[in-house]
Amino acid sequence: MSSADKEAQGGSVLADADPRRWAALAVLTAMQFMLMMDVTVVNIALPKIEDDLDFTPGGLAWVVNAYVLTAGGFLLLGGRLSDMFGRRRIFIAGVLVFGISSIVCGAAANSGMLVGGRFVQGFGEALAGPAALGLIPVLFRDAKERTKALGIWGGMAAVGSAVGSIVGGALTDLVDWRWIFFINVPVAVFALIMVPRVIPESRMARAPGQGIDAVGALSVTGGLVAIVYGLLQAADDPWGSTDVLLPLFGGIALLIFMAVWESRVPDPMIPMRFFTNRTRVTSNGVSVLALAAFYTYAFLLTLYLQQVLGYSPMKTGLTYIPFTIAIGVGMGVSTALMPRLGVKPILMISFLGSAGGLLLAAGGLATDASFLTGIMPGLLVYGFFNAVGFPALTNGALHEVTGQDAGLASGVQTAMQQVGGSLGLATLVPLALRYVNDHVADGDLPQIAQTEGYALALRVGAGFLVVATVLVLLLMDKVDSKPRDAVAEATSGAAVAQDTPRTPAAS
Structure with missing residues (x-):
């Protein structure tokens, strides 16, 4: 009797659930924590x-851009590969690529070696991230x-992004910047050891001879x-320049x-049925706006603390401790309330509250701001x-996704996050920096111009979040707090390959 039949008779899938599922989640979230931390750990x-x-000033930006460009570009391909060839298998491949490239980055003897390693690191995330998230519905x-x-999962990703600044500052000041890459290696080794022990293999059912849609993938x-790439180029070149418009229009x-x-x-x-769910599509769309604001705040606050207030890398990292604590509390509140309220109300509360937080943060910026009254309230x-x-x-992006498309859905969601980060770095950060350059040229003191420019960008970021709230209100379907278990229904009858003995969680 399938799990779906048991549910129809009043039974529960919990009785047949894989007893290793929470240990598997711990391994997957540990790796996701590291992947998200790596995005921000480098900045400081x-x-x-x-x-x-x-590095030249322009070349230095590619330490960040190389990672974002590769990860954002290959995430959908990574998600589809995991669906077709096995999510556990592709996850292990991604972890291996990420771990080896982290060693290369830490041992870099020149700028080219470091940037090359960051390109490969991004590809490792593009494989591991969607595969890991795709395993959760299974x-x-x-x-x-x-x-x-x-x-x-979503909360730990947010914590990882915040903790990256703390870890980056501590390692840079107390040890050596190379250890921001070397610390990835023990986590990768742990994942490689544990994954075969606690995670069953799963993949989508494929007809004989079915392969990758090469044209679609490319x-x-x-x-x-x-x-x-076009968004990243906009950080250095005018929006009307060929270097920006050509890749943007070419990509579209x-x-x-x-x-x-x-x-x-x-x-x-990418089956067209994937885009018929309004909640899923809206969640992915507003992720772009939310992550644009998040990346902008983290990037500009780091510059403000070091360049305006004169904080050291270590002190800058410690400044993010309240931010990390607040994220942990918010994650717990969200996990507790979501089954009662559903995705739509939670997102509206989150976006409006985040917009208020950015406005509060912008109002606290000053050339002589104190941490307690100027910086911490916004954090x-x-x-x-x-x-x-x-x-x-995350829940909205995977709403009613079938087990067949779990990797694809997670790839789309993570890709939208990367595109959102790129959008913030390419629009809001240049807005701030151009404000600074124009006002310094007019005779303003650099620190005053920086403070005002950064505050302007944060206010625009708050506007992004208000727009996201309106989109959720108008476009997103109301998600029942006890949704139909589409994943269980789909996976109960799916042909799922296993490298380990069959378990109900992946049957």
Whole structure:
């Protein structure tokens, strides 16, 4: 008797659940924590890296851009590969690639070696991230448990982003910047050892001879890479320049071609049915705006603390401790409330509260601001409400996704986060920096211009979040607090390959 039949007779999938599922979640979230931490851990160390490896100012940006560009461009391909060839297998491959490239980055003898290692690191995330998130709906087939698991996943991702600044500052000041990469290795080794022990293999059912839609894979990957590259170029060049517009329009053209192609082929890489769920599509769309604000706040606050207030890297890292605590509290509140309220109300509360937090943070910026009255209020309010939304975004992005498309759905969601980060770095950060340059040229003191420019960017970021709130209100369907367990229904009858003995969680 299938799990779906048992549910129809009043039974519960919990009785058949894989007893290793929570241990598996711990391994998956540990790796996701590391992946998200790696996005922010580098920022504080950039001045030291510039000095040690003789980067030019323009070249230094590629320490961050190389990672974001590759990860954002290949996430959808990584998600589809995990669905087709096994989520555990692709996750292990991604962890291995990420771990080896981390060693290369830490041992970099010159700028080219470091940037090359960051490109490969981004590809490792593109494989491991979607595969890990795609495993959660398979492991947690009970709707209530899955909501909790996805809440933990989303919250830990947010904590990882915040902790990265603390870890980066501590290692850069107390040890050496190279250890921001070497610390990834023990986590990767732990994951490689534990994954075969606690995670069953799962993949989508495939017809004989079914393979990868090469045209769809190349067009969607090329389109995302081009768009992310164009957004990153906008940080240095005017929006009307050829260096910005050519990759942006080229990327959009490739994605339009991909949509037409996918609607005509019998075995598409991205089935059009994926975009018929309004909650899922809206969650992915507003993720772009939410992550644009998040990346902007973290980036500009780091610059403000070091360049305006004169904080050391270590002190800058410690400044983010209240932010991390607020994120932990917000994650717990969100996980507790989501089964009662649903995704839509949680997201609206999160976005409005986060917008208020950014406005509070902008109002606290001053050339002589104190930490307690100027910096910490914004950190606490924004950190809390931002964390409330992360688990809801993850749940919304995987709403009613079938086991067949779990990796694809997670790839889309993570890709939208990367595109959102790129959008923030390419729009809000240049807005602030150009304000600074223009006012310094007019005779303003640099520190005053920086403070005002950074505050302006945060206020615009708050506007992004208000727009996200309106989109959720108008476009997102109301998600029942006890949704139909589409994943359990889909996976109960799916043909799922296993490298370990069959378990109900992946049957």
